[in-house]
Amino acid sequence: MEKLRITLGAVSKPLESLKIKTGDWGAEYPVIIEENCKGCGDCVVYCPDLCIELVEVNGEEKKKKVAKVNYDYCKGCGTCSVVCRHDAIKMEIKEIYRG
Amino acid sequence: MMKVVRGFYAVAYSVKLCKPDVICAYPITPQSEIVENIAQMYANGELGNCEYITAESEFGAASILVGASATGARTYTATCSQGLILMSEVLWNAAGMRLPIVMTIANRSLSAPLSIWNDHQDSMAIRDAGIIQMYVENNQEVHDMMPQAFKIAENHKVMLPMMVCMDGYKLTHAYEPVDLLSQEIVDEFLPPYDPPVKMTTKEPYTFGSYATPATYMEFRAAVYNAMERSRKVIEEVYKEWAEISGRNWGGHIVAENCEDADVCVMAMGSLVGLVREVVKELRGEGKKVGFIKIRTFRPFPAEEIAKAVDNAQKVVVFERSLSMGSDAPVTLDVKAAIHKKAIDVYSPVVGLGGRDVPHKLVKSTIEEVIEGKAKPGTYFKGLKDYEEVVV
Ligand code: SF4
């Protein structure tokens, strides 16, 4: 088997931590209900792991901005779904944790 | 140059000759005079380009040195007791980050109750951190040890912090003749620190990065293995020092008259001188006693000790600290080292919190073991009869 490479003193270069997908940790994950999302950005502000951003999508009439989750780093804390005033974020249990 | 100096000066003078780049400390009795003396040398302009930083606490001092060492600086601090355990969170990190910070510990007891006097409970409290620990017998030895400590810690096969432990007051404040080293001899012995990795503002790094269960274990195994590798490096450095300085302090241990001894007596730190004398006396009286001075405590010289006590039936370990709920720390390691041999281990705990350890006490303690009047295990000597009451 190939040897695991570790660095002396656990030293790493900038941005290497991006490789560590902490999104694995969560038991739940948020699902954005785009019809309800007003693009207010509250969830963006409150997400402790900075993993929500607003992206443009085509709405019924014109383009609108909605929340998009980066599941690589979302820890599933549910903060976003609590702060959303428009019922636009639903927490789901990950497949592997379903009974 | 032979001079009568106090222990703290012997340390400060030696550290100066090692040309550290960053020194950072917080005062604590009885260590303070070490860094005060260094601060004076710094103020006098004797430390070259060295940065001397006064920190707001020992935690701060250790943290500043972690940062400094990560930039490739040769780093030094001194502390003890509460200061050392306040540093401990940082020191475990320093070891894991493989930063060769060198420290002098002016061994002092731990609270509570508050005591400023000497024993070994402070350094024992962080024996598992991944920091090399060695204990000195006198002020010449501590003076000689500082350049060796830098050389050992900074060796690329090692890259671990190192603590040189000297007994607080008993050594730090004692006047002793010390042959002060010359700059030339230290320069010849100790090359400038060559860091395998260092961060700069242009090339920033994270030291001690986060590790998931997929890699954490390998990082810790690497620290363990570095400590194992240090055994050989330490021995080589000890040897090289003996050649260059003409003073041979021995290896990880120094065993005297153990070959034919039924009873081997061990001690560490400033107690060594007295115990060695008593053992000599007992030999003079025809008793088959040997003596072992333990110099390196981490890594523990288990093989050396097992070999030295091979012919003994009994071992006495004079302990200067405790592990609540088990045998005292040195004893635990000694027992592990000789677990295959049928040897009884006697562990008299003496001199906690600066309690005097008189000649008579050492002699009677050993005699009791020789005469079969003591029971193996951990017990106190020089302890008063006491009764614990509520206020
Ligand atoms: S669940 Fe928590 S971590 Fe994930 S997006 Fe929402 S607030 Fe951020």
Ligand code: SF4
């Ligand atoms: S999900 Fe909710 S909180 Fe986030 S932007 Fe949409 S409406 Fe606002």
